[in-house]
Amino acid sequence: MGGEKKPPQAIQAQKLAGILREDSEGVLVIDCRSFTEYNNLHVVGSVNLCGSKLAKKRLLKELLVLPHHPKIDPSFEKQVVVYDQGSQELSAGHFVSLVVGKLEKKYSSVSLLEGGFANFSSQFPNLCEGRTSNILHTSISQPCLSTSTVSVTRILPHLYLGSQNDVMDQEVINQNGITHVLNVSYSCPKPVFISDNHFLRIPINDSYCEKILPWLSAAVEFIGKVELVNGRVLVHCLAGISRSAAVAIAYIMRLMGLSLDDAYRFVKEKRPTISPNFNFLGQLLEYEMSLANSQQSHLPSPVQLESPTDRACTVQPSDADTPVLFSPTPKYGCDVCDDIHESSSGKTSQRLAGR
Structure with missing residues (x-):
């Protein structure tokens, strides 16, 4: 059916890890989980776009703008990678799908992290940062x-x-x-x-x-x-x-x-x-x-x-x-x-x- 939107391009955890190690400034990584999850641990250098119900409603109405951040500048060519906790298949109305659709209007290369954060953090914990890595609870x-x-x-x-x-x-x-x-x-x-x-x-x-x-x-x-x-x-x-x-x-x-x-x-x-x-x-x-x-x-x-x-x-x-x-x-x-x-x-x- 010609009217159906194609699923977002996938990127494997290993490939993202390689990009982050070689040229972290050339990639924009967007975390679509809740801010509490992001606050606890996230991909190094990622930007949080909280996946709340309110944010989804704003996206549907085209009211939500991307957060102000030095990395987010469509005038520069960047590879964009989006992830949530671990979704494999996303419906058209899923928050991450809506985010990807909005990003595709601004950037030429937008990918969805295969296996989400759960998969990435298990393979590359050294490329994750957050409260657990920065603060000693003792x-x-x-x-x-x-x-x-x-x-x-x-x-x-x-x-x-x-x-x-x-x-x-x-x-x-x-x-x-x-x-x-x-x-x-x-x-x-x-x-x-x-x-x-x-x-x-x-x-x-x-x-x-x-x-x-x-x-x-x-x-x-x-x-x-x-x-x-x-x-x-x-x-x-x-x-x-x-x-x-x-x-x-x-x-x-x-x-x-x-x-x-x-x-x-x-x-x-x-x-x-x-x-x-x-x-x-x-x-x-x-x-x-x-x-x-x-x-x-x-x-x-x-x-x-x-x-x-x-x-x-x-x-x-x-x-x-x-x-x-x-x-x-x-x-x-x-x-x-x-x-x-x-x-x-x-x-x-x-x-x-x-x-």
Whole structure:
């Protein structure tokens, strides 16, 4: 039947491995799995195009554009290789088939990796990279011993992401105009040159049983209020990889109204080393659902962050999963602390319910 579309050209794992070893810049490899799978392990140098239901709908409507990445430039002749986890035969409506069809309009050579990532990774584990290859799990939650060589990263004009080494370096802080610090750890110390009323601690470890969701509203509010007073906040944990990255992603979701997939990609493009653990990613999915169900679509009204009392604060987790608006009435010597304590006591919920 002449109207049927021919199946995509196949490329064997051995051939792709040879290309990557000889001329990795001459090939564009696109990973069509979920971002959690990609985050865990992927073909070296590959670009993730998350195969979510939303992405498929956008592809069907010709609304989805390829992610911004230096490698993705149709003006240069590249061989393109697409893969998912292990599909052998793909229907016309399969996400990967749709991606291949879109790519074939831009590139002359588009191939589908035979056997998918499962086959490739089993044969060439040395040509795969990701969390499991880059992060030693034994280092998780060991305070104040940085495992990252990446310096502080600007995510937004008022939001920076970094490590414990960054926050303890006064020259780095001054060069980047950092005025506030959000410490996402139990034990990493507060730098002496950051005043107590410009410091907030979210006391959590980087583990697969830690709860980050109850703290996200407080963290997002703190960052939002720093922006409103024209400040700059450095969000950090041990290495700026997991805990602080999860907080930054949550803030981007709330501020820009992005999905978890898009917010993750936004932060990842700015700081490629981020890798929130799977436990945190699952809770970010819950946060995404809470935002979708929430009628609060804007960050809070401006409040004064300055306080005559120097008192560093550690927030308490919120009972509610959805973002809340806070009262600016100071009681604790730190306006952000006052807001958070009031929300924890339930006063804010009562005030909103009465509207």
